[in-house]
Amino acid sequence: MTWLVTGGAGYIGAHVVRAFLAEGIEPVVLDDLSSGHREFVPDGVTFVEGQVQDTQLLRETMRDLDVEGVMHIAGYKYAGVSVTKPLHTYSQNVQGTASVLEAMNDAGVHKIVFSSSAAVYGTPDVNLVTEGCELHPESPYGESKLIGEWLIADQAKALSMTDGATPLQHVALRYFNVVGSGTEEVYDSSPHNLFPLVIEALLSGKTPRINGTDYPTPDGTCVRDYVHVADLATSHVAAAKAMAEGRELQPVYNLGSGDGLSVRQIMDAMQRGTGHSFEPVIGERRAGDPARIVADGSAAARDIDWRMRHDIDQMVTSAWQARTAH
Secondary structure, eight states: OEEEEETTTSHHHHHHHHHHHHTTOEEEEEEOOSSSOGGGSOTTSEEEEOOTTOHHHHHHHHHHTTOOEEEEOOSOOOHHHHTTOHHHHHIIIIIHHHHHHHHHHHHTOOEEEEEOOGGGGOSOOSSSBOTTSOOOOOSHHHHHHHHHHHHHHHHHHHHHTSTTOOOOEEEEEEEOEEEOOSSTTOOOOOSSSHHHHHHHHHHTTOOOEEEOSOSSSTTSSOEEOEEEHHHHHHHHHHHHHHHHTTOOOOSEEEEOOSSOEEHHHHHHHHHHHHOOOOOOEEEOOOTTOOSEEOBOOHHHHHHSOOOOOSOHHHHHHHHHHHHHTO
């Protein structure tokens, strides 16, 4: 069984590649290296350099390498920046997904696991986000991920109405803040995520910052879902295996912690895990930041081996060790 991992040279994709290898499943990586790193791809894994919008390259790769399914992780993932780069975001995330689906159809590939996002929910007014919550994306990034889900569902529906067509097995995984590392070979190099922002500040002798301490939460700072990247990768591969076994899955799953962590808790863990003592700089609230966003992962726990196997100290320690190894 061979699976194509789009974006497999990126932070999340590279962990999924390693999770496939651990299960004895052969991965093939396609990545344009715009934010990924060639050195993140393990030795011996087939690597194809190219853009996810290149339908012909996708088609040839799937046919030539006898691909059974696609783990579609490639995409432009910076929600805040997407507001100023909507055309780029839609090209990467919407056209890219359409190209993947077209190539799959031409190559006779009928399984896809889609890396979606909790950004499709926007700012939910509930204590715990479930898959049934209303969808109100608030950025081009969130909108593009929701459209990606629609595209996949529409293609599956179209095939179901086509005589003689093989059904499209599909699932979208929605997740929030992905942190930590499962190997020192791979680290989060995003210039926008909280963990790398704090770590880079400490490495350069600067003091990390908290934006707002007057939220209606236990310690006054925002509460968010933080999940370990290796746990996330495990459930991606579990979804692929479930498809191969013919098990029925929901169309979408939240990969959430169920309780969340505050920014202050993250800062305290950063001090413990890095050995750097500091008192965070306190800034004003950022416009639009909700007090709490936490997801219910019970459905994924039931169906695709979702579990929080790492606590906050393990998240921080693994992230720090992977970054400082480079």
